[in-house]
Amino acid sequence: MLEARIIKKRKHCTIDIDLCCKRGQLVALTGPSGTGKTTIIRTLAGLEKPDGGRITFNDSPWYDEKVNCWLPARKRRVGYVFQEHTLFPHLKVAGNVGFNCKDTGRVKELLALLGISHLAESMPHQISGGEKQRAALAQALASDPQVLLLDEPFSALDHNTRLRLRRELKRLQAHLEIPIVLVTHDREEASFLGDLRLELSGDDIRNEEPALPKDYICPFPVLVRQPAPCASHPL
Amino acid sequence: MDFVPLIISAKLAVVSTILLLVLAMPLAAALVFGRFPGRFLADSLVSLPLVLPPTVLGFYLLMLMGPNGAVGKAWSSWAGGSLVFTFTGITLAAMIHSLPFAVQPLKTSFQKIDKRLLEMASVLGASPAAIFFRVIVPNSLGGLAASAILAFAHTMGEFGVILMIGGSIPGRTKVASIAIYEYVETMHYREAAYMSLILVIISYLVLVGVNMLNSRERHA
Numbered sequence: 491m492l493e494a495r496i497i498k499k500r501k502h503c504t505i506d507i508d509l510c511c512k513r514g515q516l517v518a519l520t521g522p523s524g525t526g527k528t529t530i531i532r533t534l535a536g537l538e539k540p541d542g543g544r545i546t547f548n549d550s551p552w553y554d555e556k557v558n559c560w561l562p563a564r565k566r567r568v569g570y571v572f573q574e575h576t577l578f579p580h581l582k583v584a585g586n587v588g589f590n591c592k593d594t595g596r597v598k599e600l601l602a603l604l605g606i607s608h609l610a611e612s613m614p615h616q617i618s619g620g621e622k623q624r625a626a627l628a629q630a631l632a633s634d635p636q637v638l639l640l641d642e643p644f645s646a647l648d649h650n651t652r653l654r655l656r657r658e659l660k661r662l663q664a665h666l667e668i669p670i671v672l673v674t675h676d677r678e679e680a681s682f683l684g685d686l687r688l689e690l691s692g693d694d695i696r697n698e699e700p701a702l703p704k705d706y707i708c709p710f711p712v713l714v715r716q717p718a719p720c721a722s723h724p725l
Numbered sequence: 726m727d728f729v730p731l732i733i734s735a736k737l738a739v740v741s742t743i744l745l746l747v748l749a750m751p752l753a754a755a756l757v758f759g760r761f762p763g764r765f766l767a768d769s770l771v772s773l774p775l776v777l778p779p780t781v782l783g784f785y786l787l788m789l790m791g792p793n794g795a796v797g798k799a800w801s802s803w804a805g806g807s808l809v810f811t812f813t814g815i816t817l818a819a820m821i822h823s824l825p826f827a828v829q830p831l832k833t834s835f836q837k838i839d840k841r842l843l844e845m846a847s848v849l850g851a852s853p854a855a856i857f858f859r860v861i862v863p864n865s866l867g868g869l870a871a872s873a874i875l876a877f878a879h880t881m882g883e884f885g886v887i888l889m890i891g892g893s894i895p896g897r898t899k900v901a902s903i904a905i906y907e908y909v910e911t912m913h914y915r916e917a918a919y920m921s922l923i924l925v926i927i928s929y930l931v932l933v934g935v936n937m938l939n940s941r942e943r944h945a
Contacts, residue, residue, distance in 0.1 A: 533831055536847075536848070537848070563844070566848075568848060570844075572841055576842055576844075578845075580863040589849050589859075590851060592847040624921055633850055
């Protein structure tokens with residue numbers, strides 16, 4: 491379980507949130523631009539240091555202001571998918587997915603899982619935006635992450651591709667059984683994918699129950715019914 | 726025409742370029758990605774040979790590398806000889822004089838790398854050394870080549886600093902540019918013209934190479 495109290499001072503405001511994400515759960519962070527969604531997810535990844543608070547994963551601390559503990563990004567074993575394509579331009583798709591994964595079998599398996607086996611030998615500039623994001627997702631999953639962090643992974647894609655990838659992510663979520671934190675502008679996307687939505691609005695942050703489409707059958711009905719879990723797990 | 730000075734120049738350029746690249750890559754990475762106090766002072770110090778007259782740089786290097794200088798004494802006690810008037814001495818001097826020519830293209834190339842690629846590598850578990858060799862270097866090959874070419878070309882034409890440190894010992898420290906100067910002094914204009922033409926051709930080919938690399942980088 492990923493638990494975090496993040497305090498981060500910014501130019502005009504201070505982010506101060508509690509976040510809790512259980513195994514197999516997807517927490518969607520929504521809100522307008524500038525409310526600190528990306529800052530929060532970067533802090534969870536270890537790419538930015540908070541100004542206060544605490545981040546733990548399964549009770550082992552990643553950051554603790556009180557004891558001056560800070561685990562660097564490379565030691566956190568998180569999967570991170572950026573807003574825009576961040577594949578290494580000098581490596582083929584298979585090389586990107588296997589950047590830090592020696593197990594070629596796992597690389598092939600992930601390429602197949604995301605439907606991009608045929609692109610294994612392609613260079614990143616030869617593939618489409620949707621395919622790049624699939625490859626980025628495979629890359630994030632290849633190192634067997636403990637937590638998956640997705641920073642608006644579909645925002646740069648066209649509507650149809652976005653819908654298709656959204657469904658694929660939902661399918662993957664059933665496979666993964668790890669905490670997933672998704673940043674998105676899109677409330678519908680948050681409702682479709684999220685077991686819990688954390689709405690960031692200026693300085694006000696509130697937890698909301700998920701609002702799933704009526705025809706959607708969630709693979710984790712128990713988790714979906716969870717009330718705002720941060721309240722039940724104070725740090 | 727005596728070709729030995731040209732051979733010494735080429736040997737000096739090859740050796741100092743290889744050593745410079747080894748030194749310049751981590752130095753440029755530290756200046757671009759490092760967050761340490763005095764970074765701007767270090768950056769300016771690396772670029773100082775660009776603006777200093779070669780004789781001024783040569784004078785201070787002579788003071789440092791001479792028998793009574795700190796570097797000269799340390800070298801003497803370690804290797805048991807003098808640094809000045811030797812090939813090793815002129816190599817060291819040429820490296821210091823050409824350092825900004827090796828560092829600047831690398832810095833420019835490193836600055837162009839998308840920071841998110843480095844962050845991604847870090848999140849994927851790569852150590853700082855792995856990030857350098859597996860992400861930064863492969864994405865800076867154009868800068869690396871430009872750095873090598875400029876350092877080579879600059880060393881090939883080195884004059885003032887080499888004269889101050891190495892003098893003009895035939896077969897040891899007499900490089901092409903010093904040989905041209907001596908040909909002119911002794912009114913051997915034909916030899917001076919031939920050797921100058923060879924240096925002009927080398928310099929032109931080097932610039933063509935740099936421009937080709939820049940153009941390839943722009944289209945990549």
